[in-house]
Amino acid sequence: EDDVIWTVLDRVEISDDYTVIFHWKAPFPYGKAMIAISSLINYPYHIYGKWAEKVDPTVPVEEEPNKSLVASLKEFKPPRPITTGPFIFKTATTSELLLVKNPNYWAADTIENWETWFDGVLCRPHMADYNARLNNIMAGEVDLSFITVPKETVDSILTVPGMRFVAPPTASFFDLDFNYDKYPCNILEFRKALAYAIDRRAVQEVAAYYGFPIDKYATGLPKTFEEEWLSPEFLATLETYEYNPQKAEKILRGIGWSRGPDGNWRDAAGKQIKLAITTWGPYQDWVLAADNISHQLTKFGFPTELRPMPPELFYDAWDRGDFHLRVWYVGFWSTLSPWSGYQSTFGWDLTRPESLSWKGRRGLNPKDAVWAAFLVDRLGRAWKPEEQKLIVEKLAELHNKNVPLIPFVQKREYMFQLDGKRVTGWPDPDDPVWDGVTAQGPQCYTTLLVKGILKPVR
Incomplete structure (x- = not known):
């Protein structure tokens, strides 16, 4: 409810199983960009439908029964993250998040060599200890890292064999x-x-x-x-x-x-x-x-x-x-x-x-x-x-x-990419694909994986 989209979006209507209509408060030239980039809707009916069925569209959200529904919805936590991509949640600790290949991925048949494709992605929290992150990068334990560091640290990281530095401007x-x-x-x-x-x-x-x-x-x-x-x-x-x-x-x-x-x-x-x-x-x-x-x-x-x-x-x-x-x-x-x-x-x-x-x-x-x-x-x-x-x-x-x-x-998005150890095929540093990282970093890299541009080193 606090998303910036509601400053310009009035309501969303479903006209049939395959059509969603967005009603703007006034003609809005950035609507498609906002929906595609920043205001992602990821609330499937089989999980959230029980709330949707009880909404009374004839009364304001702050009145009953909608008021209680909103309170209940805010308290609800899905048992696991909701995803539609090629990786799904497996385990998480305070230091690591493990995503594994999604056996039910809807576009698996479009990925070349799906059976021998990436087994998963191991993520280290962005807020983890700064020195620990640097040590992992210098030891070649991280294939991709987003971290802004002083120039002398950039120079030091680039001494790691196979390390690349890409820095597109951020928005x-x-x-x-x-x-x-x-x-x-x-x-x-x-x-x-x-x-x-x-x-x-x-x-x-x-x-x-x-x-x-x-x-x-x-x-x-x-x-x-x-x-x-x-x-x-x-x-x-x-x-x-x-x-x-x-x-x-x-x-x-x-x-x-x-x-x-x-x-x-x-x-x-x-x-x-x-x-x-x-x-x-x-x-x-x-x-x-x-x-x-x-x-x-x-x-x-x-x-x-x-x-x-x-x-x-x-x-x-x-x-x-x-x-x-x-x-x-x-x-x-x-x-x-x-x-x-x-x-x-x-x-x-x-x-x-x-x-x-x-x-x-x-x-x-x-x-x-x-x-x-x-x-x-x-x-x-x-x-x-x-x-x-x-x-x-x-x-x-x-x-x-x-x-x-x-x-x-x-700022420019400092990205350190390790080539040849677990992953290869990184596009050139001046490739326009990196401009996509400005708005959608994870989605950009997922696309590179799904399209077969980034390949596993076996």
């Missing part, structure tokens, strides 16, 4: 996000000053060396999207935020702030500004970025405490507002278009009370907040490319003017 960027309900993050001049005070290219080189730096504008788009959707002529009209600590200082002094005897900043009332930055502890690249930013801000005169946290504590801190800044991301995977990212940043429902807070408006003033929400809604209804581009420009201008967040790198 996302990393950014420094603000807690808009915590002073002084709700002050536009403070956010702009930080955009100038942080050397974003230095952050990128430490955290994601092979990524695309975003160090000139704050348009709210990944670098490759920016190049596709925003013309050089349009970009020339925007304020630039290239590293310039002198300009950051000028902005702060312009609102009455000053440095104390210790060199640290005080606001107009003389209060010293101390900051806290948090991020996901298990992701080394996120921690490296947050650590670099905290050191830069401390050096500039904002003492900044680094707080890497496990996911459950991270979200709890976010809910409680117990920080000023966080290293986060904006993803465009759901449609691979600007609408996805801007919907995440600006697509709020202004009828909800929380949208009236600074946090709800992402730091925008009420007028700009209403305008941004309208533009996101309009972009989701625009079919003509020229209209889409015009709306994207207006959203980029709003984002750049208000700096609701500070993007610093469009």
